[in-house]
Amino acid sequence: MPKKVDANGYQIFEGGSGRKEGQKLKPYLVMQCLLKKTDESHVLAAEDIISYLQETCGIDAERRSIYRDIREINKAYLMLEEGIDIYAAEEMLENDKTRRLIIYDTIKKGFRVNTARRQFKLKEIRLLAECVYSAKFIEKREASRLVDIVVDSVSETQADTIRHEAYLTDRVKTNNEQVLDNLNSIDIAMSKTKNGKEHTPEKISFKYLKYTIQDINKPIERRNGERYIVSPYRLLISDGNYYLLGFDDDKQAMRTYRIDRMKDVKRIGAPREGAEAAKAIEISKYSQQCFSMFGGETTRVRVQFENELLDTMIDRFGKSGVQYAYVDAEHFEITAQIRVSDMFFSWVCGFGKRAKIVYPERIIDEFAAFLDGIKSIYKVDSNL
Structure with a gap:
């Protein structure tokens, strides 16, 4: 049955008494208005709140009712925050005004949300x-x-x-709009419970993308679109990128995959494989050992650096699991477990003469061969 409203906008109840339409909503709307429009630099007078209610919400209000609503908001807030009844809330607010969610700023002459009472700073x-x-x-x-x-x-x-x-800062961002969907599918696949019931972690399949110089704006599918089959184990973040650490069916080894380069992720129902290989990886050190998440044989490597690079090394490797040693007045060295790859060698190259691999000999020889390979493409033909 439609509500009856008199000429002044008041709802008509039995017995002839009435009140304006929407009054039950008003305290909530007042609170939302103050949460959205006020802070330490911006306040609202009672007249501003009344105008907001009338113009935006279509609800009439009077100054006294705004004051009353704010008192009720503060009581309700404290009751929920402290788990107390209305009488205890009234007493607490009377004795300590700083506990109020909505306060009156005497300098700016208006109401605002108490910054200390917001959920987040x-x-x-x-x-x-x-x-x-x-x-x-x-x-x-x-x-x-x-x-x-x-x-x-x-x-x-x-x-x-x-x-x-x-x-203000220009940033490199992925164009893949499936990232959050991919993450959700992977999370479900790894979960040991699903919809409140026991769930066996399962494999996933997906297509993996790469860029080509023919069109750098449109990545293509690797392996001509053949789907990768992977047992997912961990999600990792490194250098602003999200990676899946999983056991690859084809390679029968642990591999990392960029989440934003995965397409059409599906759960396939088959139980995961590679539990032993996954267990052998110490996740807390994995990102420390890998460079740009490229794999490689884990080797204990010692590298010498100039002293001015110490902060950079601590940022990269941290302090635990890595040995830092004094060499001389100008140099120090670190010893760490490194997954040696071309990306690691490229990283060392970036420091030029300020960095030098000093152990083991095998890695030194591999690095020298890596440098020779780079030099070979810059050799000048003497006949030219």
Whole structure:
């Protein structure tokens, strides 16, 4: 049955009494308005809140009712936060005004959300947004959508500032819009429970992409579109990229795969293989040992560096599981377990004469051969 409303907009109840339409919604709308539009630099007077309710929500309000709503909001907030009843909340608010969610700013002459009572600090939200924007594996539009979710915890003005600051840096982003779907499928495949029931971790299949110089904007499928079959074990993040560490059916070995280069990930129902190979990998050191997530034989390697590179090495390797040693007044050396690959050699090359592999001899010889291979493509024909 439709509600009866009088000429002044009040709902008519039995007995002739009435009230304005939408009054039960008003406290919630007042709270949302203040959460979105106020912060330490921006306040709203009671008249501003009344205008918002009328113009945006179609709800009439009076100044006294706004004050009453704010008191009720503060009580409800404290009851939920502290797990106390209404009487204890009233007493606590009376004795300690800093516990209020909504406060009156006597300097700016208006109401605003108490910064200390927001769920997250502004710097925390800024950091989370920056992490989303800097993740190479998240497609640009998807990153914007996720950041919109993150900044929902601060005022609109603060949210706009965070978006603007984060976009100031040009970033390399994937064009693959399937990344989050891929992650969800992989997570389910690795899970030991599904829908509250026991689940046997299973293999996945997918197509793997690569770029070609013919069209760098459109990656193509490796192996002519043949699907990879992999037993997934761990998800890893390195240098802003997301990787799957899994046991490859074809190679019968542990391999890493870029999540943003995986296409059409499917669970195939077959139980995982490679449990022993996965167990042999110490995940906490895997990223430390690998360079750009390229595999290779794990070897204990000693490299000498100039002292000014010490901070760089600590950033790269950390402090645990790596030996740092004094050499002389100008040099130090590190000894670490390294998965030796061309990417490792390229990394060493990047430091020029400031870095030198000193052990073992076999790796020194391999590095020298690597350098000879580079030199060979720059040899000048004496007949020219």
